Amino acid sequence: MIRSLYLKILLHWCVALALTEALVFVLFLFVVGESHRQYVTKSVAQSSHVAADFLELSVAAALARGVDEAAAVQGAARQLALRSHALVWVTDAAGELLGASFEGRRPPEVETVARRTGSHDGVTVTVDPAGGFPWYAVLPVTGAEHRPLRLYLLSQRHGGSFPAGGFAAGLALIGALVALLAVPLTLRITRPLKRLEESALRIAAGDLSARAELSERDEIGRLARAFNDMAETVERMVRGGRELTANVSHELRSPLARIRVAGECLETAVARCDREDAGEMLEVIREEIEEADRLVGEILQYSRLDLQAPLQLGGRVDLPELIGGVAKGVGPLAKSRGIPLRLELHGGETIAGNEEVLRVAVKNLLENAVLHGTPGAEVLVELDREDQGVRLRITNGHAPLDEQELASIFEPFYRGRDAAAQGSGLGLAIARKVVALHNGDIAACNVPGGFQVRVTLPRARG
Secondary structure, eight states, X not given: OOOOHHHHHHHXXXXXXXXXXXXXXXXXXXXXXXXXHHHHHHHHHHHHHHHHHHHHHHHHHHHHTTOOHHHHHHHHHHHHHHHHTEEEEEXXXXXXXXXXXXXXXXXXXXXXXXXXXXXXXXXXXXXXOTTTOSEEEEEEEEOGGGOEEEEEEEEOOOSSSOOHHHHHHHHHHHHHHHHHHHHHHHHHHHHHHHHHHHHHHHHHTTOTTOOOOOOOOSHHHXXXXXXXXXXXXXXXXXXXXXXXXXXXXXXXXXXXXXXXXXXXXXXXXXXXXXXXXHHHHHHHXXXXXXXXXXXXXXXXXXXXXXXXXXXXXXXXXXXXXHHHHHHHHHHHHHHHTTOOEEEEEOSOOEEESOHHHHHHHHHHHHHHHHHTSOTTSOEEEEEEEOSSEXXXXXXXOOOOOOHHHHHHTTSTTOOOSOTTOOSOSOHHHHHHHHHHHTTOEEEEEXXXXXXXXXXXXXXXXX
């Protein structure tokens, strides 16, 4: 079995070309060959009538000079043979040989082929009879005293037959030239595929930055662009997975280390029978376990959003109602930090989306605003209508951030430059992913007297 695509294309091309040429040759033989035979039949018939007239006149002249009929026919046949370059013989109605241009009393045996034999103006003509002769003609003539005779002409000229062999050779030569021209065309098809294969093998070997550098604008070019898009997505997902794994390992190390230290302190307290100190260490261990459990939950939630892409957005979500419900849930946390929540929700807007994940995103945004807000400074939640959608703005009293921090706060596990920052660093990253899955935009900016997160979501259609 042929494994090379180049050889397969070239072989199929050559086979198709050979079949096409064979069909052309057969068609040419049937159409042009038949036309050639008709032409030759007509031409031979006309020449045969001229030969018959010559024979009759020659015999008549010889009889007038007193020559007997057999000698007259013999002499006329030989003269006609010299002029027509053919074997000539004459028989009577019974087939008895009367005269011939050759020695002997037996005419040559001519094997006629029915499909090559035709009649024209009383002359029976066989084109290319067996034996290698160009043509063979038989026609009636008149002898002495109007006796019916038959004249036989067997041409010995070999230059007028149909050139089937030459035509076949010409077709073969043209086919060979076209096959040679097919070589660069086949290479043009297979070389880009070879480069695409090399890029795929590089990715399989671990080089995720490999791309197919193809400039073609045909189907192969579109395949290469689709391959590059796929490779870019794979690289981004693998890189994100590696970063997530590294960050998870780092984030889980801290509570585990604290649990280990608390466990050692617990052993010491038990050894000296200090119940109060042992109770404090148990409480620390419980808190760290809860922290680790919450962190793992958020990591799972963040990963689950990747598995849900593309997200089902068929439902209609009443955004003001959703925000109001989330604000009630965040209220106790805000009250414990002395931060009032103020809602300004204008209009009952509905959007197309997934209510469950949108609730998670809004909850993360409100909790982030409360946890990083300034005690005594309110958190303002505003919802406004726009031409193509709605805009949600959440503002707190946090100190202004520089441009680098504004660009980084939505990255996973980023907690800001404040070492005492609370949370896992995944809340805003989850919110950004949810907004992106809803075809929206999210951004952060400094505003007079605080810090603001802005979310834009498209309005539901219909």
